Amino acid sequence: MVYKILYLYPDLLDLYGDSGNIEVLKYRLQKRGIECQVDTYSILEDKPNFSDYNLIFMGGGADREQSILSEDLVKYKEDIISAIDKGVFVLLICGGFQLFGKYYKDADGQVIDGLGIFDYYTVSGGKRNRNIGNIIIESQIDGEPYKVIGFENHGGITYDISNSFGKILYKNPNNTYDFEGFMLDNVIGTYLHGPLLSKNPALADYIIKIGLKCKNKKEIELEPLDDELENKCRDVLITQFL
Amino acid sequence: MYYKIVILICKFVYKFMKLLGKNGGTLPGNIALRLNKNILKHFNITGNVIAVTGTNGKTSTTNLISNILSNSGSVVSNREGNNINTGITSLLVKNCDLSGNIKCDYLVLECDEHYIPVVFKDLKLDSFVVLNFFRDQLDRTGEVETLIQKIDKFLEGYTGNLILNSDDPNVSRLGFNKSKCKVYYYGVEKFSGATSSMRDRGEGKYCPFCSARLEYDYYQYSHVGKFHCPNCDFGKNNIDSIVSGIDLKKGKFEYNNKTFETRYNTIYNMYNVSAAFMLSSIYDISMDYLYESVKGFELNNGRLESVVINDCPTVLNLVKNPTGANVTINYMNQDDEHKEMMFVLNDKIADGKDVSWIWDINFSILNNVDRIITSGTRAYDMAVRIKNSGYDVKKIEVYQSIDEAVNNLYKNNGKKYVIFNYTATTDTRRAVLNYKGDKNGL
Numbered sequence: 146m147v148y149k150i151l152y153l154y155p156d157l158l159d160l161y162g163d164s165g166n167i168e169v170l171k172y173r174l175q176k177r178g179i180e181c182q183v184d185t186y187s188i189l190e191d192k193p194n195f196s197d198y199n200l201i202f203m204g205g206g207a208d209r210e211q212s213i214l215s216e217d218l219v220k221y222k223e224d225i226i227s228a229i230d231k232g233v234f235v236l237l238i239c240g241g242f243q244l245f246g247k248y249y250k251d252a253d254g255q256v257i258d259g260l261g262i263f264d265y266y267t268v269s270g271g272k273r274n275r276n277i278g279n280i281i282i283e284s285q286i287d288g289e290p291y292k293v294i295g296f297e298n299h300g301g302i303t304y305d306i307s308n309s310f311g312k313i314l315y316k317n318p319n320n321t322y323d324f325e326g327f328m329l330d331n332v333i334g335t336y337l338h339g340p341l342l343s344k345n346p347a348l349a350d351y352i353i354k355i356g357l358k359c360k361n362k363k364e365i366e367l368e369p370l371d372d373e374l375e376n377k378c379r380d381v382l383i384t385q386f387l
Numbered sequence: 388m389y390y391k392i393v394i395l396i397c398k399f400v401y402k403f404m405k406l407l408g409k410n411g412g413t414l415p416g417n418i419a420l421r422l423n424k425n426i427l428k429h430f431n432i433t434g435n436v437i438a439v440t441g442t443n444g445k446t447s448t449t450n451l452i453s454n455i456l457s458n459s460g461s462v463v464s465n466r467e468g469n470n471i472n473t474g475i476t477s478l479l480v481k482n483c484d485l486s487g488n489i490k491c492d493y494l495v496l497e498c499d500e501h502y503i504p505v506v507f508k509d510l511k512l513d514s515f516v517v518l519n520f521f522r523d524q525l526d527r528t529g530e531v532e533t534l535i536q537k538i539d540k541f542l543e544g545y546t547g548n549l550i551l552n553s554d555d556p557n558v559s560r561l562g563f564n565k566s567k568c569k570v571y572y573y574g575v576e577k578f579s580g581a582t583s584s585m586r587d588r589g590e591g592k593y594c595p596f597c598s599a600r601l602e603y604d605y606y607q608y609s610h611v612g613k614f615h616c617p618n619c620d621f622g623k624n625n626i627d628s629i630v631s632g633i634d635l636k637k638g639k640f641e642y643n644n645k646t647f648e649t650r651y652n653t654i655y656n657m658y659n660v661s662a663a664f665m666l667s668s669i670y671d672i673s674m675d676y677l678y679e680s681v682k683g684f685e686l687n688n689g690r691l692e693s694v695v696i697n698d699c700p701t702v703l704n705l706v707k708n709p710t711g712a713n714v715t716i717n718y719m720n721q722d723d724e725h726k727e728m729m730f731v732l733n734d735k736i737a738d739g740k741d742v743s744w745i746w747d748i749n750f751s752i753l754n755n756v757d758r759i760i761t762s763g764t765r766a767y768d769m770a771v772r773i774k775n776s777g778y779d780v781k782k783i784e785v786y787q788s789i790d791e792a793v794n795n796l797y798k799n800n801g802k803k804y805v806i807f808n809y810t811a812t813t814d815t816r817r818a819v820l821n822y823k824g825d826k827n828g829l
Contacts (some may be wrong), residue, residue, distance in 0.1 A: 156592060160522070160530075162595030165775070172775045178547045213598065277742065295740045336823055338743045374774055374785070378767035381787075 146365075147180045148356060151198040154214050155239070157187050161298060163204030163238050165340035169349050170200070177368050179357075188217045195221065195228035199356030203300075205338065207241025212257050215244055217291050222260050229262070232359030233315075234352055234382040235332045238341060239299055242334035243267045249301060263334070265327060275326065276299045278317025281386055282325045284310055286351045294344040294382050295337030303327075303336075313385040322376060331355050344379055345371045389588050390429040393664040395482040413469055416476030427472075427509035430479050434460070434492040435667065436511060440500045440538075441518025441558070443711050445470065447495035448518060449660040454684060455667050458676035460492025470665035471504050475563060493670075496658050500534055503540040514548040514669060516662050519655075520557035521609060522590060522744070531557060531590045541567070550665050552658060553610045553624045559671045560595045560621065572624040573665040575657045576631035578719065579691055581612065583606040586749070607654050608717070609710045628665035630657050637722065645674060649681045652716050653691070655711075663674040689812050691718075699826035700821045703802040705812050707738075709747035712806070718755040719804050728756050729774075729796050731789060731815050738809045742768050750776035758799065760784045762792035793818040 152167060167183055174181040186193045195201060229235055241247045247266040249257045259266070270276070277298045280347075284293045288319055293311055302322065310326025310333055326335035333352075335341065342349040357365040389625045397415040401591075404414065439449045453464040464477045475496055483489045498506055500520070507515075508680055517538070520531050526758035527806045540547065542561060545568045552558040557617055585606050589767040592610070599618035605610035615622035632641035635652045642664055651660060692703040702719075704710040719728070734740050750773050759782060763767040770785045778819055786792035789811070796803060807815040 161741070162746030164741035165743070165772070168775050170744070172777070207532055209532055210593075213593070230698075296743055298741060338741070340743055340746055342777065343746070343768075371780065374767060374770045374780065374783070377785070380769050381767055 146361070147182055147213055148174050148200070148353065149198045150183045150184055150200045150202055152180065152185045153184060153188050153194065153201065153203040153218070155204070155211075156187050157210040157214050158204040158206035158240055160204070160206045161239070161296075161338040162270055163338060164202075166238070166342045166351055167202065169340065169342040170353065171191065173346070173353060173370060179353075188214060190296070192221070192224075193343055195224045195352070196231050199360055200234045200352065201225070201228065201237060202236045203238065203241030203244070205241060207372070208251060211240045211249070214260065215257050217356050218244060219258065219260060222262065225260065226262055231353070232331055234356040234359065236352060237332075237334040238338065239336050242336065243301055243303065245334060252300065263307075263327060263332075265303050265306045267303045269357060270298050270302050271300070274319070276302075276317060276320040278320070279315065279382070279386060280313065280317070280325065281296050281315040281383065282311035282337075284312050284328070284348075289347075289356075291345070291347050293337065293338040293341070293348060293377070293382060295335075295341050295378060296314070297325075297336045298338060299336045323342065331359065338376065344375065346370070346375045346381070389427055390423055390487065393419050394429075394480060394483060394707050395485060396422065397477075398485075401481055408664055413471075413477050414475040415480045416473040416478070419476050420812060425509060427479070427506065428477060428485045429481055429485055430489060430510065432489045432494050432510075434490075434493070434494060435513040435670070435738050436494045436496070437514045437516070438496045438498050438503070438507065438512055439516045439518065439640075439662075440503055441516075441552075442500065442521040442523045442557060442708065444518050444655055444659045445497045445499075446661055447656065448516065449495055451659060451663045451680065451684060452516075452666055453493075453495045454680040455663060455672055456493045456670070456675055458680070459672055461490075462493045462495055463489060463491045464493075464495040465497055467619040467795045470499045471502045475506055475686070478534060479629075482816070485501070493566065500538065503538055504508050507541070509742060512545070512547050514550060515542075515545065516550040516666055517552065517558045517561060518659065518662060519552055519555045519589060519611060519710075520590065522747075523708040535560070535595075548666075548669055549660060550669075552611070552660070552662065553626050554607065554613060556595070556601060556610065556614055556622070557590055559624060562624070562683060563596065563621070571627045571669070573628040573661040574626045574630075575654070575661050576633065577605050578607060578633040578635070578654055578657070579633075581607050585610060586713070594619060596621050603604075607658075608714055611658070628661055628668060630664070631660040633657055634694055636677060642677070643674060644787075645678065647678055647681050650684065651681070653714055655714050656704060689807070689816050692816075694820065696819060697797045698821050699797060699801060699803050701819060703807075703816060703819060705809065707809050709744050712745075712748040712780055712829065714734065715804075715806055716749065716752070717815040719756075720752060722802070724802050725755045725757050726804055727758045727799060728753075729760040729792060729794065729803065729805045730764065731759065731792070731805075731811040732765040733763045733808055734765045734768040734812045736778055738811075745772045748772070753778065756799075758782045758784065759760055760792050760796050761785065762786050762789050762808070762815075766792075766821060789818045793822055797822055797824060
């Protein structure tokens, strides 16, 4: 069995250790004897076959990089919609999350078009007004409540989200909203870095499971792994912040 | 006249703190700036004012420059690295007379990159050395691009010497369209560890002037290397100072046809040396002084500090960002001996509360590391990161308390590499250097 990941614009969107998410997935797949293949795509490269993957991943980057790539990404809108319809898992962090919405209005009022695959849109909170800090949200993973721990660092605030990723339990006082991110069965868009999957092994396994189900047309039972270090890390942070 | 009273008060504060056995730190400067926010305007420095900035290597380079220049004149410098406006003001208060005059031939200032416009708005600068710009504590300092633009704006009115790293696109770009100041570029010849693709994470992949993707002949470390823009003139500089013939294992390199010996044994230190030599040539410093300064130079403040503890050779090194950490790991990998490593990770405000940068450190290439101990406020984050790089989880030990970590580190014999971030420096050095050992079974 192979788990194929399409990593979009890794050379442009790799600001906050987000590529660590790929390392976590790779580690958890290999421990279970599942091969993990990571293909990358960036500007000027050959068009990938989006529907061919178990997971499409996109991280966060600087504003300048984001505007360079948004023109490129928009060419693949229909292919990406079709991949999502076929059940491919899509994980979007920060800038990637924003770009899948309608638009991003930056601190100077300039509008960068998004893909418009989802209805939400993002507006910069002003140059000096970033949401920065540790964050814990309560999400539903595989039907169970699960505390997702991460670190947010973003200037934009995303509005008109139909299904949030979770309710915020702990955040920086600057952050004025109560719900975080966007979630469908096979899509997660979020501001959480950390990297996201490093402190949330159950979420990593959920993404593996849904991605495998889409290609194998059946539920695949995942062997439990030794997550002692991850769980202790979670305990320390949850005790400290909640 | 008011400023003279402020200076007098702050001198008293400094003397008083000295009586208490404290070194004063940033307090006198803090008070001076509170009493008169323009206090820096009132200092009159007789000699040349030199500033050193960049993400990594500020303290080492400032020390090296001060050592070299002290051969040809008197030097005042913030060698311990109190490098923001309060620390620099403290230094000036300490060294001036009651009218604010500072008599020295050279004032050499390490300055935090974000404080350059604040400090040198009021203090006239003769030479400005820029080392490198890497991603660094993103939650605290923001994006690298914003910082570069800030420095670029400051340089619009600058008329002194501008000494730039030719091989870092983030720094080299500052020399473009600067007609008012004199621009010098320094570099380092390709060394044996250079690679054809970027090994570690880096910034500045696109030309800041025409947005074309930059092309590299080779990478020395991170995004530092021989680059050029395929579309415009960016990257085609005349190099004024070049360090060549580098042999890091033997501690040798060449400069102006002379062979130098040194304890500096990392590629990033070679860039610091090249920067210091470039500056020295502007002030006509003799090659003999350069030779002696580099040969005898050793820093004992947790920057590649070598000690022997409990019969175990131990290297201590401070890292503050992924680039520094990756260079340290590559340095450690040059050593083929069996060794153990300790990594102390804190997430206090001065470190940056965001620890995700540790995922930009490449741990998958460790050479003969038999055990890794993690400690600090984010000890478990560090352990999880190392585990996911593929390192055997059974060889990872976590101790949140630094003393417990150090006690366990020295349970085994052999070589140790101890790495820590900023706020962990004092506690880690104390715990390691004071370790008494249980060699004799107590």
